[in-house]
Amino acid sequence: MDNGLVHEESAFINLRRYLPxxxxxxxxxxxxxxxxxxxxSVNDRGLLAALIDHEQFQDDYAGGGVLSEGLRHGPYWLRLITPDLYEPISQGKVVQILREWVDPLGDLPAGLEADLQREVFARLASADGIYYLSGLGDEAIHDWGRVHDYFHEFVLIDRSAGRITLIVAADD
Known part of the structure; x- marks a missing residue:
């Protein structure tokens, strides 16, 4: 257990597996x-703070995986990420962002659509709170953080299930 949060499971969807x-x-x-x-548990901001402090958040998303003493989170310096940088966002807006990012033409292979539905969209539908990491400027980008062309991060809070889900959609 770490800051009141317990890591339950992870999933990874590699789009290369599905696209022609x-x-x-x-x-x-x-x-x-x-x-x-x-x-x-405390309010949403308190849950976001606990997530940021959790070991699972210390992931550079560039092949290094979760590092217990990590300094980076995606393209950003970990120390610069705070709960206040997460803005509430609607389920519809998240779906729009993800669908446009996955394939601007909107023609997803059936297997990819099924995996996204199960792992992302179903979780979105049951979330009480949805947050989008934003507001980080160039000063927050770490020394090799520009390996990502796109980095979308969403946090879903489902109070009835007692779950917080971190979703990162990116490329490298």
């Missing part, structure tokens, strides 16, 4: 980390 011409889409993927929290 993977070179057209680069190395796009979606990483999902699900953590459990106690029903009496």
């Amino acid at each position: 011409d993977p070179k057209e889409h680069g190395h796009r993927w979606v990483d999902i980390k699900q953590l459990r929290f106690a029903a009496e």
